[in-house]
Amino acid sequence: MINGEKKVEQPIRWAMVGGGRGSQIGYIHRSAALRDHNFQLVAGAFDINAERGLDFGINLHLDSKRCYSDYKTMFEEEAKREDGIQAVSIATPNGTHYEICKAALEANLHVICEKPLCFTTEEAKELEALAKEKKRVVGITYGYSGYQAIEQGRQMIANGELGEIRIINMQFAHGFHSEAVEIDNPSTKWRVDPKIVGPSYVLGDLGTHPLYLSEVMLPNLKIKKLMCTRQSFVKTRAPLEDNAYTIMEYENGAIGTVWSSAVNAGSMHSQTIRVIGSKASIEWWDEQPNQLRYEEQGKPVQILERGMNYLYPQALADDRIAGGHPEGLFEAWSNLYTRFAMAMEEKDQGRQLENSWYPGIEAGVEGVRWVENCVRSADNGAVWVDYQ
Ligand code: NAD
Structure with missing residues (x-):
């Protein structure tokens, strides 16, 4: 049973690329990540339109200085902070996933990436090798599997x-x-x-x-x-x-x-x-x-x-309420985000998750x-x- 008690020692400092105002999938990422306090949203490059992204981030109660015009600036600036981001979700149109995921891994961030990870198996294997080298988690939001x-x-x-x-x-x-x-x-x-x-x-x-x-x-x-x-x-x-x-x-x-x-x-x-x-x-x-x-x-x-x-x-x-009460897609996604968080913590501590699965880089x-x-x-x- 999930009742909101902590699954990771500290909420993971987390950002989003994409998923801004009017996007289809941004809200369910935030809802799933934030529901069980496994993640804390501290920064974002939410929108292709920098001004709208800033306004949106402020409306999410973020510090305006951490609402960035683009993901490259965000990764650079956050790396300079003691309390910089540890993980990022990528919820942009498909053609950008490969380059953003690669840049995030190179910045030593854990990643949650929308599907498809990229366009070719060759690129996908390259990202898999990079994640392995950097010892980072890449979760893929095949949300229904939750x-x-x-x-x-x-x-x-x-x-x-x-x-x-x-x-x-x-x-x-x-x-x-x-x-x-x-x-x-x-x-x-x-x-x-x-x-x-x-x-x-x-x-x-x-x-x-x-x-x-x-x-x-x-x-x-x-x-x-x-x-x-x-x-x-x-x-x-x-x-x-x-x-x-x-x-x-x-x-x-x-x-x-x-x-x-x-x-x-x-x-x-x-x-x-x-x-x-x-x-x-x-x-x-x-x-x-x-x-x-x-x-x-x-x-x-x-x-x-x-x-x-x-x-x-x-x-x-993964029950959150007794049988008879409907659960839905938001709960399914939250289940996955909880597993992503636990996998990230285990990876940071050099341990291996046992008896658990999540849609990872192989997926x-x-x-x-x-x-x-x-x-x-x-x-x-x-x-x-x-x-x-
Ligand atoms: P959308 O067009 O509705 O929204 C895209 C968002 O990304 C917008 O806010 C846009 O401003 C922003 N954006 C675009 N380029 C950007 C960039 N370079 N930097 C920062 N922000 C940028 O798209 P959507 O329907 O939300 O889909 C986004 C991704 O999610 C796609 O890859 C899609 O396949 C995936 N998706 C997955 C599911 C699922 O069930 N897992 C469902 C829907 C969409």
């Missing part, structure tokens, strides 16, 4: 409750961009510009989320080959896709699919993962995130609810690698490609 139902699924699979795993069906297919909404919406505009979003739109923006859920639930699963086809139903988005299907063959003989889409008209989110074993299946849907559907062959369906004593202790560990590398392989397959005529 739900307790995902942990429950992980434990059920590990304990053989599903039998041998055969099929993993995943999707993240919303309908919000069924029309060219990017014409009037700055947060969507950069998402369909290859210079800023990278080599894909929905594969990276959406598909990597359920993909990471499969990595959490099935940590030993390895992709052997995949095939992907991608479409731009709103023609002006080409060459970037607003819909894609990926089929994956895994090394253990299992098969998986990911449907990534922003043109699933009428759908709110439709992110699901269904894991099918030889004895039973589980299914999780992000619109009912406190529930895990458990279907044993030949028996009635069971809906497992968060907060109930029949769950594994690992799933109950960042894997997301970039998966997108790269999907694009290679799709752009060669939707052919099967060996996973590289």
Whole structure:
């Protein structure tokens, strides 16, 4: 049970790059980081527009001197202070992640980076090596993985409750961009510009989320080959896709699919993962995130609810309130930010976290690698490609 008592000795002095006024994702970063007092927001370069960023930082009760015009100045100036920042979250459009993450690691900061970590596997591996050399944590905000139902699924699979795993069906297919909404919406505009979003739109923006859920639930699963086809139903988005299907063959003989889409008209989110074993299946849907559907062959369906004593202790560990009360995305993110903080403290003390996982740099590398392989397959005529 999480009740607000400290998990780290001192709140980690923390800053943000991006996530400023009007941004889509900035507030949930701050809410998740600050909720359990594991982090203290002391500085920021919140906005591409320095004046607006300063005004925003002041409105967050920050010292105006620590609201910087850009991240480079922030890293330089904070390094001169005794009480300078120890960690930074990067919540800017995709095309900036690589350079900001690299600069943060070079400044000896722990990093929490939005997905995708960068655009190529080569860059991702470079960042991984740098994080290792500098002994810094890089957390990736695959926020949905912080739900307790995902942990429950992980434990059920590990304990053989599903039998041998055969099929993993995943999707993240919303309908919000069924029309060219990017014409009037700055947060969507950069998402369909290859210079800023990278080599894909929905594969990276959406598909990597359920993909990471499969990595959490099935940590030993390895992709052997995949095939992907991608479409731009709103023609002006080409060459970037607003819909894609990926089929994956895994090394253990299992098969998986990911449907990534922003043109699933009428759908709110439709992110699901269904894991099918030889004895039973589980299914999780992000619109009912406190529930895990458990279907044993030949028996009635069971809906497992968060907060109930029949769950594994690992799933109950993140309870913040008794079962029956809904928890949501903000709690899921807070769970991850708590783990990021604990990992940072352990790293600073030269210890290794035991019995804990969080989306780290390997998850960042894997997301970039998966997108790269999907694009290679799709752009060669939707052919099967060996996973590289
Ligand atoms: P957005 O366009 O709504 O906001 C971007 C913010 O970054 C703005 O405040 C902008 O002024 C600021 N900014 C841009 N360049 C900057 C720079 N060089 N220095 C400082 N600030 C800068 O974007 P968004 O939708 O919030 O997405 C941001 C990132 O978060 C993207 O990488 C996106 O993929 C990711 N994201 C992740 C999730 C998730 O579930 N993990 C959800 C949404 C977005």
